[in-house]
Amino acid sequence: MAGQPTVPFGGSIRIAAFITSALVTGTVVSGLTGLVPWASVALWIAPLVAFHSVVGLFFRNKINRMAVWLRPVSLETQVLREGLQLLEHQRFESPKLRSLPMGSATARSPSGSWNGCYMR
Numbered sequence: 001m002a003g004q005p006t007v008p009f010g011g012s013i014r015i016a017a018f019i020t021s022a023l024v025t026g027t028v029v030s031g032l033t034g035l036v037p038w039a040s041v042a043l044w045i046a047p048l049v050a051f052h053s054v055v056g057l058f059f060r061n062k063i064n065r066m067a068v069w070l071r072p073v074s075l076e077t078q079v080l081r082e083g084l085q086l087l088e089h090q091r092f093e094s095p096k097l098r099s100l101p102m103g104s105a106t107a108r109s110p111s112g113s114w115n116g117c118y119m120r
Contacts, residue, residue: 013055020048 024045031041092098 017052017055020051024048024052 027036027041027044027048030036031038036044
């Protein structure tokens with residue numbers, strides 16, 4: 001779509017972010033389980049956190065511009081969510097309408113997407 005802000009990430013940044021995130025996670029988990037002392041955990045993750053901070057600061061302005069662009073979509077999604085919650089608690093008299101709240105509650109997959117539920 002025209003006018004949409006884009007935030008291009010190079011392939012090497014994506015790979016580095018994935019690897020460093022996995023290393024931070026593994027290091028923190030090893031600290032939580034007691035395999036590694038917390039002093040060592042802090043020393044090991046400091047450069048990794050610094051890397052993520054630098055990358056975050058580098059892309060901050062671009063991400064903020066994108067957040068401003070996405071805010072109206074977020075508000076519309078919130079209104080839709082509230083409407084579906086009202087629908088789930090509504091009592092209907094028509095058999096077709098009575099099945100609607102049950103269908104809306106079960107039609108969403110764990111990812112939050114719809115699984116093709118529709119009225120006939």
